[in-house]
Amino acid sequence: MPSSATDRPATSPTLWLARGRHRGPDAPATVRRTLRSLTDREIIDSHLEPSERVFEARWRVAGEVTVRARLAVDGQEWVLAAEAERPWDLRWPSPAAMFWPQDDAEADWETVLGLRLRDINPLPSDEKDLRRLLRSAARDSWAVHVVVHEAMTPDERGRRPLAALLPPGLAHRVVEHRAAPHQLRPVNWALRESGVQVPRGGAVVLPGDPAPDGWNAEDFAVRTVFLDGSEPTELLDALTRFAALPRPLPEDADAAVTALREDWHLLTLEEELARERQLVAMYAEALEAMTKSRDLYREAAERANEALAAYRDAVPPPDPGQQASPTPLQHLTRTFERLRGVTGNRRPAPHPDDGPAPE
Template sequence: MAKNSVSPTAVPDTAWLGRGRHLGPEPERDVRRNLIALKAARVIDDFLDLDPVEAARSSDLYPRDESADPGPLARRVFEARWRVADDVTVRAQLTTYDPESRRSESEGVVWVLAAEAERAWEAGWPSPATVFWPDSEQVAWDHVTVPGVRLRSTNHLPKDDDELRRLVRECSRQSWFIHVLVHEAMTPEPLGRQPITAFLPPSLRHRVVEHRATPDQALTADFALKRELGGVGIPRGGAVVLPAEPRVPGYEAQRFTVRNVFLDGTAPTELLEKIVEFASLPQPMPADAEQALTRLREGWHLLTPDEELVHARAMVTRYAKALEAMTSSCDLYKEAAESALAALAEATGGEGAPRTPSPATAKPDASPLKALTKSFGIFRGPSR
């Protein structure tokens, strides 16, 4: 699933995208239970649970595109629709995948989530992740594709220098999330060990991964960042929002660096503002994220009654045009064949020898095909 290629386009401001891993035994069951509960509570309007083959075949309103196909590794496709800000509709599609190479059961099941609203996304709206996944620590859906890293948690850096550099490199190139590194000036109390992402707005909460460097990792963390991310560093006791590859236009290390972060359980206001500011910048869209957004737009199945009516009318129009084109093509073919046979008969006189047609017998409307065409003409038009 992971790809390093990046589309030159930016993520639309109407979209919310996420990708991670579920390490539990039955991820699809967890999704179904959450969707059923939210629909019963009228948090969402409706949802669908589709087989990937059914999902690929049943959407025929638009011309199919390879990027709209879930792919051979897809397990299930879930769709959900809900409203925010009273009347803004959000459509979301979650697909679960088997990993491309399962070295061990610990790799889990990969999931890709694409959501899009009818207008620009607001950070205060509910997180699409918790529409499909239960927001519970008991369900391990929040592992990112980089091994050993989770959302909704503080992720301490590896002690080994090579592992630390590998982690920084992979997070900048493979992850769809925003990564933040915080250095603990001293070992915090229990309240300070809680993830700062809990203070973020709901829709941003599950787009940010928090890394922690212990007090003795100040120099090694700073060196790893500068080596792998081209000069980005971290001050002692501070924090930095890490760039992704390719760099977000407008990113400057100093602009997204905080000199002091107090880990005492209170909201680190300055750091939170930096994260929100970074998230508001145009984010380059990875190629596989672009495919997920295409599947959402062109492979959507959960239609409202009004959308069903529009869909049915569009299908009638398409089929009518196709039938008209087929009928016209058939008529032209028959007319050409009849004309050729008539010309051959007139040229040979019916005995294999050419003859000159008599003016009395040459009638322009004598073709049987034309008479047949006139008969079929009553079936043409709107009343057909």
């Protein structure tokens, strides 16, 4: 069974997170072209490349809600974190569509299994490979994996990917697996550890590891999926409900979220002024603390001087005509010096076997 969602902190409802792989020759160049094009067309408000292979962009959805997004590219792999000013609505455009061209499928590969993000992924025919793949998919905490069983081999209409029917906010976050008619038994055998089963001719949404709060296997299993070109309403509803569940932060996503929130460079004039005011307030507090520390040090020094003066007034000065008596330490030191002088002047007596003393 999936582990508890309390193992990692919960993902904020304002966040949109995804990662993938770009198989093209120059991913950063593709991102630059896309950002420039969308800025010229006023689809995004502005963009910035604060460092090599890091891109920032901001745009508005629903007319007034600002979205900030940060894409980091490492070789062929990319991680995208976006955050809106209010909880995310899956009807809003996918943040991935702001960085990658929609007619270019080079970036539509997920990183765990190397599968397509916006296309159908047939399950492998080898049962050992099938089990390995589904177990890895059931543990994935970044993408939403769904397994669809074909009751019979579909025609061209039935091979339409779910991505074309999903809300835009799910298009780059769902991995669709297809099981052939004869694969139902090995598929359910591979999924038994995850606590889910695929109904014959139906589908199931895999829970991920850890599973979201409120997840129940029966709530996300669809009895029938008609692969005849019609819209699979029940399955789309299950995917949408699953995406709305409070989910733990994906593994290794904390660095991307921290960078988005604390290392953001694409500021408006108002945000720059607010940041400067915050810095001024911080410096003022530090200066006040330093001044207070200096005053406390000065006060302590004055009190120490007063105490020393009072001590001197209380102890009478020694009489110049009276020789001060030695302290016990001085007595001991003088005794050692006398003993050392005596032993140093005494020569040892000659031993009878030593022979006569030299002339």
